[in-house]
Amino acid sequence: MTELSCDVRTLNADLHCHSTVSDGTLSPAALAERACRHGVELWSLTDHDEIRGQAEAARAAEALGLRYVAGVEISVTWAGETLHIVGLRIDWESAVLTEGLESVRSGRARRARAIAEQLAAVGIPGAFEGALGFVGNPDLISRTHFARFLVESGVCPDVHAVFSNYLVKGRPGYVPITWASLGDALGWIQAAGGAAVVAHPGRYHLSRTALHEMLGEFKERGGQGLEVVTGSHSVDQYREYAAIAREFGFLASRGSDFHGPGESHTELGMLPALPDSLTPIWHDWF
Secondary structure (H helix, E strand, O other): OOOOOHHHHOOOEEOOEOOOOOOOOOOHHHHHHHHHHOOOOEEOOOOEOOOOOHHHHHHHHHHHOOEEOOEEEEEEEEOOEEEEEEEEOOOOOOHHHHHHHHHHHOOHHHHHHHHHHHHHHOOOOOHHHHHHOOOOOHHHOOHHHHHHHHHHOOOOOOHHHHHHHOOOOOOOOOOOOOOEOHHHHHHHHHHOOOEEEEOOHHHOOOOHHHHHHHHHHHHHOOOOEEEEEEOOOOHHHHHHHHHHHHHHOOEEEEEOOEOOOOOOOOOOOOOOOOOOOOOEOOOOOO
């Protein structure tokens, strides 16, 4: 392994979070300020299938003296499972990436109406309009916006309760959708000059065999990183995915997956450091 300085290893990097441009509750500028306030030294905004917040995020980070790399989180369907691939250090003006993300977003409005129909059938009317009130653009509407509507309307006490009772497989409001292919997502990230990272691998409902098959394909297609330390991973999963990163020779990434105060498992900048045995995805960026 390449010798890395202690400063690089211990850099407080938070390379996964969301703004109001997708399903977060804070603007890109407010996120930059919050990241800086919580000690983040290297930051990326990675909105779902959307890059329109990048200019604001970059300007705000520069004004704060916060190192910034542009990012995006792309929704992927692989073997019937929804995965998320983060692209880091991308050129957000890439035409290939922009057109690819537009194609992914086009299915969101159709799915949203189907979700609303299911919720109406179990006695929860007005869900489409209610969810739309949290985002404004039907092409960006997501399950999180429906979750906020269900909390606001008193159906559930909080967002975590929503995802225990609605919007997930086997529950009212679950509507599957086919996203980008793994190959397409990686192609768009590479065309934009970015590095591709598998986000929060511990969240996927894949057998160990299927996970290894997916990661093998990801690496074969040019994927570089694995999100080892992330807000939804347990301490045991940090160790588990550190071992998998070493097995595949992946660079390691770190990100809170912060969506907003009161909604996220982990605050911006509050994650533990990457295990010493791993090479950070950012090891040669500066």
